[in-house]
Amino acid sequence: MVVTPTGMDSVLIELRRAAVSDVATVELAGMEVVRSWDVHDLLLADERARAGSWWSVDALAASVIEEMDSGGSRLATWLASIGRDGFARERAVARLALDPSFEVARLIALRVIDPVEQVRARAWKALQNRVSVEHARAVAPVFARLSCRLRGAEAMARYGLMFSGVDGKALWSVLLEHSDRLG
Numbered sequence: 471m472v473v474t475p476t477g478m479d480s481v482l483i484e485l486r487r488a489a490v491s492d493v494a495t496v497e498l499a500g501m502e503v504v505r506s507w508d509v510h511d512l513l514l515a516d517e518r519a520r521a522g523s524w525w526s527v528d529a530l531a532a533s534v535i536e537e538m539d540s541g542g543s544r545l546a547t548w549l550a551s552i553g554r555d556g557f558a559r560e561r562a563v564a565r566l567a568l569d570p571s572f573e574v575a576r577l578i579a580l581r582v583i584d585p586v587e588q589v590r591a592r593a594w595k596a597l598q599n600r601v602s603v604e605h606a607r608a609v610a611p612v613f614a615r616l617s618c619r620l621r622g623a624e625a626m627a628r629y630g631l632m633f634s635g636v637d638g639k640a641l642w643s644v645l646l647e648h649s650d651r652l653g
Contacts, residue, residue, distance in 0.1 A: 473511055478518045482549075483530070489546040490533045500545045505573050509611045516580050519552040531555075538562060544569070551577050556586040563589055567596035572608040575600045579612040582629075583621040590621075594628075601633045 488500030551562035581593035
C-alpha cells in the first residue's frame, strides 16, 4: 500500500475511531489495516502520529489513551504506542510486552529508538523475549529502516547480539531472507 503523508493522517483518524468503537468487527478491521502495513507504511504512521498533524483532535486522542488504559481494545494500545504522549507510549509498550504476536514485535521495535528513555528501556526489555527466527523476521526489517536514524544502527547491532546469542544464527542472514529487505 502506497500512502501519502496526508493519506496516512486520514487512515490514522479512522483507526482511532475504530479503536474506541464498541463494535468488535470495526476494531478487527482496524487491526487488519495495521497488520497490512509494510515497514515503510509503519514508519510513516509512526512519524505522522507523533508529528501532531492529526493529533489535534484532542477528544479522540484522549479517548484512545483512555481505551488503552482501561484495558480495552488492542488497537487502542497499538495506536497509543505510536502516539505523541510519551507516558502513553510507555504504558502501551508495557501492554505490548504481554502480547507475543509478531505484529506487536514490530511496534515494540519502533520504540527502541524512542526519544523518551523510559520508553526505550521498556521496549528493550520487551524485545529480550523476542529473539526467535519468526520474531527476527518481523523486527529486523524495522531495524534496517531505522538504521540511519539516531540510535538506529546501535539498535540493529544490539538486537543482532541478542539474537545470535539465542539461535546461533546471524541476524543478517535472517534479514537477507526476508521479502521486505529491498523495500
